[in-house]
Amino acid sequence: MSTSTPATILFLHGFGESREVWTEFTRDFPDQYRLITLNLLGHGTNVHDIRDYSMEAQARYVAEQLRQKNAERALLVCHSMGGYVALAFAERYPEMVAGLVLFHSTALPDTDEKKANRDKNMDFVRRHGVEKFMESFIRPLFAPSNRERLLEQREFLEDIGRATPQATVLGALEAMKNRPDRTEVLRRAKFPVFFIVGKEDIAVSVESILPQLALPAQSHALLLSDVGHLGYFEEADLTRQAVIDFAGMVFGD
Structure with missing residues (x-):
């Protein structure tokens, strides 16, 4: 990559998370990389005056942040909803993508069943609040063998989730439900794509990812046993x- 800035890696967190989920993960990265972690709209400390939680709005925000940091291109490392944002970003700004890591994420839209579950989750949040929702939402994202072993990490994610504003939780659930099919982004990708897949992921199944591996011109995959949706911890x-x-x-390099 020939730019005036160092090779940039941008980390995008998932739904109900924040940039803090990458703190330990990025601690031992080589010094030649410039690492950027963002709070997506409505998440972490980025919670003021958010009116649009769509993947497209998030992608515009990401582009704006990269430009402010004089990063012409970046490798995007994206967990779950962060991957949906990255695919929207790659659709609109392909020249800014050096590579893409879909970390338990997918280019497929929600199925009808998944959309119905989003609606149920939104109804639950309206009736019982974010705290109750996060108590039941996060634990199953870990593979069964990791739920007690990684209790500290689970509680860490639950704390972040509970601090997420209700407007964000509802807005993000609606936005994920309505996101389009972006498999064409993978098919047209001129950048390499790396899929990291948990074999026990209840949110993004191995079976749904396997056909996507054939779409990019250059595709790589890591399939993980005894891992659910949170491989950066598991x-x-x-x-x-x-x-x-x-x-x-x-x-x-």
């Missing part, structure tokens, strides 16, 4: 090294 060392190796390939 297999932290393995996934960290995999992302570092992918970054080396993307930037020719």
Whole structure:
């Protein structure tokens, strides 16, 4: 990559998370990379005057932040909803994408069943609040064997989730429900794509990802046993090294 700025890696968190989920994950990255972590609209400390939670609005925000930081291109490492944002970003700003890591994420739209579940979740949040919702939402995202082993990490995510404004939770659920099919973004990608998949992921199944592996011109995959939707905690060392190796390939290090 020939720019005046160092090779940039941008980390995008998932729904009900914040940039803090990447703190430990990024601690041992090589010094030659410029690491950027953002709070997506409505998340973390970025909670003021948010009117549009759509993936497209999030993508515009990401582009604005990268431009402010003089990053012409970046490798995007994106968890779950962050991947939906990254795909919207890649659709509109493909020239700014050096590579893409879909970390438990998908280019497919919600199925009818998934849309119905989003509606049920929104109804639950309206009736019982964000705190009650997060108590039941986060635990199943870990593979069964990791739910007690990683209790500290689970509580960490629950704390972040509980601090997420109700407007954000509702707005993000609606936005995810309404996002379009972006498999064409993968098909047209001139950048390498790396899929990290948990074999016990209840949110993004292995079966739904396998056909997507064939879409990009250059595709890589890591399929993880005994991992659910949170591989950056469930297999932290393995996934960290995999992302570092992918970054080396993307930037020719």
